[in-house]
Amino acid sequence: DLQVAFLPPLSMKNLRKSGVSVHEHMPLKDFEIKQNDKGKVIVVSSFPHQPRESVGMPQRNHSFKGAKWQVGKEQVLVPDTQPGSDHGSLEFACSQCGKGLIGAGQIFRIHRGAVWTNCELMLKTSASQWNEAKKTRFKKIHCFGCERNVGALYSQKYEGAEPGQPFPCCKLAIIRGAGINSSIFNNLVIQSTSRNEANDVVESLLKVEGGYCGGPVPNKRTFKEFELREESARLKLKTEQQRQELEKQKLVVEQHRKELEKQRKEAELQLEKLKKEAKLQLEKQKKKKAEQQLEKQRKKAEQETAERLRQEAHRQQQELKDAGIESVIWWECEADDTWRPYSDDISRKIEDAYTTQASINVSCNGAEYTIDTTQQCQINNVTNKVRKIRRQTQPTKQVVIWECNTSDTTVKKWRAYPSEINTKIENAHIAKEESVTFVMSGADYIVDLTSSPPEQIRTATKKRREMRRKIKTTSQAKSPQEQNDWTVEPDIFSNGTQRWIIPCSQNASVCRDNDEFNKASTQYVKMFGSSASLPCRVDYYESKATSFNFQSK
Known part of the structure; x- marks a missing residue:
């Protein structure tokens, strides 16, 4: 009828396959599994001092009484033992339900009625608590059968621990102490088959000379002392709860402080952003105001310049009129x-x-x-x-015209400069300057006024062309639109007919060439439509006969 057996984890898998309920426990050394004559599972474990059979304890109810040698005043007492010594086959079970708690080979030492293990027991644990005396945290452990509190689990080494004590480890009290009517309250009982066997196991232990003998006398307390201790425990628990509540409040306050700090930083960033935007807006307004002021000054300067030029033109016109010059x-x-x-x-x-x-x-x-x-x-x-x-x-008295020979042959073709360039060259000539520069049709030119005759030099190609200065005296002044003189020389035939070859003009000079080319181009487009290619050359012929025949047309 065995239902629970204590086995090492490596044997759990095979045993579960056989249908036996298994509870995980600390492993044994040098074991083997077999069945006795009643069909119970037996775990055979060998220890250095003697071989021994350990039979798994069957389930018990909560009304476990225990033998006289296990509980009460006549129980077998366990003395203090040397740390790390061999405790043989000494095992302990719960005094309330009889469940086995500490197996053979799991005891490190026994000190003042408490068992210190060399490993963590596979028992149920509660929440972590603080041990003020040891200055460390621990967890209460409970019997897996009746869930009674049987001891404490220490996961980490603390100051003042026994040298060589393995961690994690468990501390389980054998006798809780004396209470009402000096009755002894057991927490653990020795797990053995008889008093004699228990006495043999205890006698084989390596004891501490002059140490505690395991009785309840050193731990005897009156009922009043017990109540005081319970009250102290309750106060300690209350204090711990208050401390935890205070920690929670501190955590809430810290979170609130962090939130306020975060809001403060966000507010500072927002304020910095607003300052930058305001500064940028102010700079834009200043720039706009400055631009408006400059525009106003520019317009005022243009108006003043226009007025000055108007007055100067009026003065010059009046001087010419007073001198009798139209x-x-x-x-x-x-x-x-x-x-x-x-x-x-x-x-x-x-x-x-x-x-x-x-x-x-x-x-x-x-x-x-x-x-x-x-x-x-x-x-x-x-x-x-x-x-x-x-x-x-x-x-009206005279018109000065500067011309350039555009022909690359011996036949010279003279072309007048635009009025602005013409004026610039004439002013340099009057001022007796050696040279003058200008830009025409996107190209840079230099006029050498020291050479005879003057020459036009293209800056990029160093090409030189002859120039001449013509002075025309007119009875009535004409605008450039009216002057309209030829800038190329005609070819004269034997019958007196003249021909002017007019290429497509590359500048906007006012001359007879451009006028005749534009007239012919306009007539050509009207005749053949806008899709026709534009002319690149026009030949203009003139003779007395054609002049007479078309005089009235």
Whole structure:
């Protein structure tokens, strides 16, 4: 009828396969498993002093009485033993239910009525508690049969422990002490078959000379002392509970402090962010205010400059008029790094508005523009594109024209410079400068005024071309739009017919070449449609016969 046997873990698996209920326990040494004549499982364990059979204890109820040699005043007493000595086959069981708790070979020493083991017993444990005397934590252990508190489990070594004491270990009291009517309360009982066998085991132990003999006398307490101890235990438990509650409160306070610290840091970061945003906003406002101030100063400077130029132009015109010299006035618009003159009608309208500082609307090349004479700019009414305009004057007495030979053959082809470059070269000539630089059609040029005749030198290729200065005296001044002179020399045939070869112009100079090329190109596109390729060359012929025949057309 055996139901519980104590076996080492390595034999558990095989025994469970045979259908026997197994409780895990500490391993034995030099064992073998066999059955006796009644079918009970027997664990045979060999020890250095003698071989012995140890039979697993069957289940018992909670009313275990125990023999007189096991409990009460006549029980076999266990004295103090040397630490680490051989305790033979000494085993202990629970005094309440009879379950075996400490097996052979698991005892390290016996000290003042308590058994110290050399290993952790496979028993049920409770929550960890604090031992003030030993300054360490321990867990209460309970019998796996009746769940009675039978001792304590120490997992870690503490200060003042017995030298050589293995950890973890368990401490189980054999006798709890004296109580009412001096009755002895047993916690453990020796597990043996008879008093004689128990006495033999106890006698074989290696005792401590002058040590405790195992009786209840040294631990005798009165009932009042017992109550005081119980009260002290309750106070200690209450104190521990209060300490734990205080620890919890400290933990809550610490968490609250961390949360406040986190909020403070977040607030500092937010404040720093707001400061940076405010600083950036202030810098933007200062920058915007400075830009507005600069724009206001720029507009004021432009207005002052325009007014000064207007007064200067009026003064020069008045001086020419007082000297009896008439002058022609025209307006130009900046386009593609050069200045293009308006037609005479538009120039007259702009000049009339200029005298009154007004703005006018004009139509030019199929587009509508607003001319602001105060700011001296042209604004496209559709695209809002803004271009600069300027006012030009020239006396009627003489016109100075600088020309360049564009031919690479012996036949010279003279082409006039744009008015702005023409003026620049003439001013350098008057100031007797040795050279002057300018940019035309995206290329850099140098004019050498010291050579005879003067030469134009292209900076990139060092190509030199001959130049000449022409002075025309006119009875009536003409604007560049009216002058419209040829810049190339014609080829003259025997019958008097002249031919001008006009390549596609690469600049915006005002001359007869560009006018005739543009006229022919416009007629060609009208005749063949806009999908036709644009001409790259126009040959212009002129003779007396054709002039006479088409004079009225």
